[in-house]
Every structure is written in C-alpha cells, then in structure tokens.
Amino acid sequence: MATRxxxxxxxxxxxxxxxxxxxxxxxxRMVLDRAYASEAEAQKVEPKAxxxxxxxxxxxxRWNPDNPSKPQLQDYKIDLKECGPMVLDALIKIxxxxxxxxxxxxSCREGICGSCAMNINGCNxxxxxxxxxxxxxxxxxxxxxxxxxxxxxxxxxxxxxxQYKSIEPWLKRKNPPPTAGKEIxxxxxxxxxxxxxxxxxxxxxxxTSCPSYWWNPESYLGPAALLHANRWISDSRxxxxxxxxxxxxxxxKLYRCHTILNCARACPKGLNPGKQIQHIKQLELxxxx
Amino acid sequence: xxxxxxxxxxxxxxxxxxxxxxxxxxxxxPSTSRISSTNAMRDGNDVFDPLSPTMSPSQVVNTRDQLxxxxxxxxxxxxxxxxxxxxxxxxxxxxxxxxxxxxxPIYKPQLNSTLSISNRISGAFLTTVLLFSYLLSLKMGSLxxxxxxxxxxxxxxxxxxxxxxxxxxxxxSYHTYYGIRHLLMDLLKVGVPKVK
Numbered sequence: 018m019a020t021r022x023x024x025x026x027x028x029x030x031x032x033x034x035x036x037x038x039x040x041x042x043x044x045x046r047m048v049l050d051r052a053y054a055s056e057a058e059a060q061k062v063e064p065k066a067x068x069x070x071x072x073x074x075x076x077x078x079r080w081n082p083d084n085p086s087k088p089q090l091q092d093y094k095i096d097l098k099e100c101g102p103m104v105l106d107a108l109i110k111i112x113x114x115x116x117x118x119x120x121x122x123x124s125c126r127e128g129i130c131g132s133c134a135m136n137i138n139g140c141n142x143x144x145x146x147x148x149x150x151x152x153x154x155x156x157x158x159x160x161x162x163x164x165x166x167x168x169x170x171x172x173x174x175x176x177x178x179x180q181y182k183s184i185e186p187w188l189k190r191k192n193p194p195p196t197a198g199k200e201i202x203x204x205x206x207x208x209x210x211x212x213x214x215x216x217x218x219x220x221x222x223x224x225t226s227c228p229s230y231w232w233n234p235e236s237y238l239g240p241a242a243l244l245h246a247n248r249w250i251s252d253s254r255x256x257x258x259x260x261x262x263x264x265x266x267x268x269x270k271l272y273r274c275h276t277i278l279n280c281a282r283a284c285p286k287g288l289n290p291g292k293q294i295q296h297i298k299q300l301e302l303x304x305x306x
Numbered sequence: 307x308x309x310x311x312x313x314x315x316x317x318x319x320x321x322x323x324x325x326x327x328x329x330x331x332x333x334x335x336p337s338t339s340r341i342s343s344t345n346a347m348r349d350g351n352d353v354f355d356p357l358s359p360t361m362s363p364s365q366v367v368n369t370r371d372q373l374x375x376x377x378x379x380x381x382x383x384x385x386x387x388x389x390x391x392x393x394x395x396x397x398x399x400x401x402x403x404x405x406x407x408x409x410x411p412i413y414k415p416q417l418n419s420t421l422s423i424s425n426r427i428s429g430a431f432l433t434t435v436l437l438f439s440y441l442l443s444l445k446m447g448s449l450x451x452x453x454x455x456x457x458x459x460x461x462x463x464x465x466x467x468x469x470x471x472x473x474x475x476x477x478x479s480y481h482t483y484y485g486i487r488h489l490l491m492d493l494l495k496v497g498v499p500k501v502k
Contacts, residue, residue, distance in 0.1 A: 082402050136407075139414030162409035172407060228419065231409050275426075276488065278418040295492060 071097040073149065075107060077119065078159040080166050088166070090157070091116075097149065104158065105133055105144040120169040128285060131220030135160055135170050141222035141283040161225040163234065177221050180238050184246040184265065189257040207253035214248035214293060216286050217241065223280035223290050229273045237273035238265065240280035240290030247293040250300065266301050274298075425484040428477035435474050 072094050080088035093111050100110050105123055112119045122132040126145045133144040136159045150156060164172035194201045224230050224239030238246070243265070250261050265271045271294070280290040441449075450457040 078407070080405055082404070085402050088405050136412065139412055157412065159412055160407040162407055162413055164407050165404040166407050167404065173404065226413070228409075228423075275422060276491065277422040279416060282416055282418065298492065 069098070073097050073107075073153070074155045075111065076155050076157045077108075077111075077170070078166075079119075079169055081118075082168055090159075092155075097151070100149070102148050103145050104137055104147045104149055104156070107149055107156075108144060108158070118169075120171055122171055129218060131218035134220040134222050134225075134285075136162055136225075141226045143220060143222070143285040146285050161221055163231040164221075164225060174221060176234060177219075177224060177239070177241070180242040181219065181245060184238070184242055184249070184261070186245050186249060188249075188252070188255050190254070191256045201254045203253055210251045210253070211248060213288055214244055214251070217244055217248075217288060218286060220285065222283045222285055223288075226279040226283035227274075228277060228279065229275060233269060233273050236269035238270045240274075240294065243271065243274070243297060244288065244290040244293045247297050250297065262297070262300055265297070271297060271301070421484065425481060428481040428484075431477050432474060432481060435470075435477075 075093045075095060076090040077093060078088060079091045093115055095107050095110060100106050103126075105126060108119065108121055109123075112121075121135070121144070123145065124130040124132040126133075128143050128146040131143065134141065135144055136142075137144065137147050138150065138157055141161060144158075158170065160166055160170045160172045164174070164177075167173055190201075219241060221241060223244075224241045227240055230237055230239045246261060246265055249255050250258055255261075274291075274294050276291055276295070278291045281288075281292070284290065446460070450460060
C-alpha cells in the first residue's frame with residue numbers, strides 16, 4: 018500500500034508536469050503514465066548530422082508582436098538531402114517539422130504571385146525561386162529591407178500598395194474607342210513597347226532594394242510604382258500621357274532616383290525598373306511625348 | 307549647390323531618428339516607427355540612436371497617444387476623452403511599435419550600388435575640400451597668427467598636404483568619370499548595364 022501511495026504521488030506530479038495527460042480515476046492509474054505528446058510534437062524532428070546528411074544552417078529573422086522584444090536571428094539546421102532545392106522548401110520544412118511559429122507569406126511556389134519576397138543572403142528575391150546555396154556557409158534570411166515588420170518575415174506593404182494606386186494603373190481615355198463597342202486596336206510594335214513592364218508581379222523586391230527608397234519611403238514612389246507608371250505612359254491606347262507625366266514630374270516622386278540600379282539586380286522576374294525610370298526622365302526632358 | 311544639397315540630405319536622412327515621426331498622425335495601420343532597425347542582429351548589440359530617448363515601448367506609445375489625443379489612451383485622467391476603460395486597454399495592447407527590418411547592415415553591396423555611393427562620397431569630399439580650401443588658402447595667415455594651436459597643427463601636418471591632394475585628385479577624377487557615364491546613359495542610352 019505504501020508503494021501504491023508513492024505511485025499515486027508520482028502520478029500526480031507527472032500529471033502536473035505534463036499538461037496533456039487526461040485525468041483518470043486513481044485506481045486505473047497504477048503505473049506511471051507516459052505524457053501524451055501532441056501531433057505537432059510527434060512530428061518534431063531533431064536533425065542529427067550523420068554520415069549521410071548534408072546539414073545547412075539557416076539564420077532567420079524572428080520577431081513576435083505578442084511578445085515584443087529585440088528582433089533576433091534564430092538558427093535552424095536543415096538536412097539538404099531531405100529538402101527541396103529552393104529556400105521556400107527549407108522554410109516550409111522548418112515550419113512543419115521544427116518550429117511551427119515561423120511566419121512568412123507564400124502562395125504559388127512558382128514565382129508568379131510575389132508573396133514570398135524576402136532578403137536571402139543580403140539580396141532581395143523570391144524564396145520560391147532562390148536556390149539554397151550548396152556548401153556549408155550559413156544562409157541568412159531577413160524580411161524585405163526597411164519595412165515595418167508585422168511578424169517574423171512578414172512586412173507591412175500598405176505604403177507600397179498605396180504608391181502603386183497613386184499612379185492610377187488603369188487605362189484612361191478621353192475619346193471612345195475608334196470602332197464603338199469593340200476593342201481599342203494596338204499594333205504589334207506598340208504592344209512590344211510594354212514588354213518588360215507588364216510582367217511585374219509587385220513583389221516589392223526592387224523598391225525595397227533601393228537605398229533611395231529606404232531613406233524616403235513615403236515621398237519617393239520607388240522603382241516598382243515608377244515601372245508601372247512607365248507601363249501606362251508607354252501604352253499607346255492610353256490618352257492621358259501628358260497628365261501622367263506631369264503627375265510624377267516631382268522632385269521627390271521621380272527624381273529621388275539616382276540610378277543606383279539595385280532594382281535591376283534584385284528583380285526576380287528579370288525586369289529592369291531602372292531602365293524604365295530613365296525612359297520616363299527622358300520623356301520629361303523632351304516635354305512629354 | 308546640388309552636391310551640398312545632397313550632402314545635407316545624406317546627413318539628415320541618416321541621422322534624423324524615425325522616432326520624430328512618431329509625432330505625425332499616422333493614416334495607415336496602427337504601427338509607428340521605432341529605431342531598432344539595427345537591433346535585428348544577434349542579441350546584445352544595443353545600437354540605439356543617440357538622439358532617441360530610451361523609453362520602453364509602452365512609454366513611447368503613451369507619449370504618442372498623448373500627442374495624438376488618441377481616444378484609446380486609457381490612463382488619461384486629465385484628458386476628457388470618450389475612452390472606455392476596457393477598450394482603452396485592448397487598444398493600447400494593439401499599439402505595439404513595429405521594428406524596421408534591417409537594411410544597410412545586411413544588404414549585400416553590389417557593383418552598381420558601390421559605384422553610386424562612391425560617387426556621392428567623392429562629391430561630398432570634394433565639396434568640403436572646396437569650401438575649406440578658401441579658409442585654408444586665404445585665411446591661413448590670420449588664422450595661424452591668432453591661434454597658436456592651429457599654427458602648431460598646420461606646421462606638423464604640412465606633409466599631409468600632398469597625400470590629401472592626391473586623394474582629392476582621385477575623388478575628382480572618379481566623380482568626373484561617373485558624371486560623364488551618367489550623362490551618356492541618360493542622353494544617349496550608352497552603356498546601360500544589362501540585367502543579370
């Protein structure tokens with residue numbers, strides 16, 4: 018009986034320590050209960066470096082608004098042999114197996130939605146299109162530079178989207194189309210002028226790579242918005258070209274661009290916003306085409 | 307004039323703490339700025355801007371609310387607001403200062419950005435040289451005769467003059483070449499770097 022008392026005491030202490038154990042009648046719990054693990058804990062994998070693994074360390078920026086303290090870089094070790102080739106695969110693997118609290122945006126996993134834009138090893142890019150660097154060096158993942166962090170790798174894109182809206186990215190005409198009720202015709206040459214601008218997915222990699230945008234985020238429009246401004250200025254069907262050029266012909270909105278050209282280097286779709294901005298500046302010089 | 311303007315802007319944009327922006331009413335989401343962009347690295351590096359007050363986040367939020375006359379400011383006894391006690395608490399909980407993601411410390415320097423910032427630095431350097439050369443050459447005599455410490459300093463550092471002259475020659479040539487490249491790129495579209 019003394020041993021039963023001791024066992025009950027041990028049961029109670031184990032009950033207190035592992036909060037997931039369901040309470041049962043003391044008679045039924047003669048043996049020491051094992052703590053029932055939740056499913057998330059069951060999936061937890063502690064990676065061990067053995068002969069057949071290829072471990073890589075990821076340093077990921079963490080900040081929690083529910084527990085605000087200084088933002089930190091947290092280390093995660095991933096076995097590259099059990100992981101897809103892209104950084105997004107590594108992030109999803111970390112979230113599934115090691116740390117479910119890691120927060121990031123993602124959607125299409127193929128480089129067309131622009132959700133997973135972040136700073137990988139110092140350069141902006143899409144996580145789903147950036148290959149994990151082979152080799153033992155650490156990969157550092159931080160959110161898009163100089164943006165307010167909502168949580169971990171998620172940033173506040175409100176200002177960016179507002180700037181895009183401010184350039185009025187829709188077709189504006191003063192006259193009805195030449196054949197009423199039908200589409201506005203555009204030659205192949207005119208349509209080719211839009212190449213290199215319509216593909217923009219608004220991932221914000223370019224704008225957040227521009228130091229000029231870092232220092233003046235609210236007044237400078239940024240390469241992405243200016244690329245789209247050029248897209249509508251160069252559209253032959255749009256008739257408000259002069260007004261569009263005048264709207265951005267501003268010391269801050271356009272001329273904060275000093276052709277640093279970080280944007281062209283950062284664009285994951287291979288576009289060149291710097292070239293488009295130069296085109297706008299030339300049009301402003303010649304008095305609006 | 308353009309380079310001095312640029313110098314002023316460079317200085318002001320880098321030094322002006324974003325905590326001063328706390329005073330302006332924010333139109334977007336309830337998030338204000340805090341100077342912790344350089345706090346993103348591993349713990350221990352407390353790089354606070356010297357001009358910023360070291361207040362806890364709740365203090366800063368409270369200050370901001372006071373300045374903005376935010377109705378969610380709960381502990382205001384003197385202010386006649388419409389704040390309800392419970393709502394004030396939850397509203398105050400939501401007003402967390404969001405950090406700014408790291409930019410300069412972590413961004414990889416690239417050829418184009420390095421060339422561009424070197425142009426700016428050389429321009430600033432040449433401006434200071436230009437402005438100080440007036441002082442040096444024309445006022446040197448009267449300056450040295452009035453302040454003996456200056457005389458001592460210039461006497462011993464006179465050998466540095468040749469070094470500084472070659473450095474400023476380097477800066478001048480680099481700035482000129484970059485300026486010509488800029489003009490060519492803008493006007494004639496010559497030499498625009500290809501993408502990737």
